[in-house]
Amino acid sequence: MAAKKRDDSPEEFDEQAEPLAEDGAVTDAESADDLVAAEDADVEVSESGNSLDADIDHILSEAGQREIEEYRDRAARAEAELANFRTRVERDRAANREAVIADVIRSLLPAIDDLDRAAAHGDLEGSPLELVAQKLRQSFERYGLRSVGVVGEPFDPAFHEAIVQLPSAEATTQTVADVIEGGYALGDRLVRPAKVAVSVPQG
Numbered sequence: 001m002a003a004k005k006r007d008d009s010p011e012e013f014d015e016q017a018e019p020l021a022e023d024g025a026v027t028d029a030e031s032a033d034d035l036v037a038a039e040d041a042d043v044e045v046s047e048s049g050n051s052l053d054a055d056i057d058h059i060l061s062e063a064g065q066r067e068i069e070e071y072r073d074r075a076a077r078a079e080a081e082l083a084n085f086r087t088r089v090e091r092d093r094a095a096n097r098e099a100v101i102a103d104v105i106r107s108l109l110p111a112i113d114d115l116d117r118a119a120a121h122g123d124l125e126g127s128p129l130e131l132v133a134q135k136l137r138q139s140f141e142r143y144g145l146r147s148v149g150v151v152g153e154p155f156d157p158a159f160h161e162a163i164v165q166l167p168s169a170e171a172t173t174q175t176v177a178d179v180i181e182g183g184y185a186l187g188d189r190l191v192r193p194a195k196v197a198v199s200v201p202q203g
Contacts, residue, residue: 101143102186109184109192112136116182148183149194151176159183159190164197171199 115124115133124130148159155162155174166177176196183194 102191149179155198160196161193162198163195167202168199171201175199
């Protein structure tokens with residue numbers, strides 16, 4: 001028996017194809033819309049990415065600036081501490097130097113006292129010791145040594161040691177009436193207090 005030949009005419013093919021298009025085939029218009037939507041999404045992602053990059057750059061910039069300011073602050077503090085350290089070192093060095101000089105002078109004071117007593121009695125006049133005494137005093141003065149205890153000045157227990165009190169009707173305050181043994185100071189450092197007689201007001 002011969003097979004029956006199927007007659008698929010163009011009209012019948014179109015009728016069969018049309019439902020397929022309606023059932024879910026992608027049309028050219030729909031493809032274009034999807035492409036535009038995808039491009040818009042890409043643009044949004046790109047813009048979002050650019051914004052995120054800008055935010056990260058801003059955060060890093062602020063963090064870097066804070067770090068720079070922190071290092072500057074540390075450097076300023078270190079410089080101030082170094083300056084204070086140098087000041088303390090110089091102050092301590094000057095104090096130690098002054099203390100050493102004071103000790104040397106203190107050890108020589110008995111010899112100076114002998115020269116002063118000899119000069120007061122005229123024993124040094126015209127003798128080689130007169131020149132020695134002058135040079136010795138000049139050397140001490142260069143180091144800042146000064147005499148303490150002058151007749152007529154107010155009594156100061158920080159620099160004077162009262163050996164004798166002399167009541168006086170003329171005295172209104174305690175004053176140095178006589179210097180028994182001279183005192184010396186090196187700057188603000190007392191090397192030896194002056195031993196003095198003090199005039200005091202009569203009670």
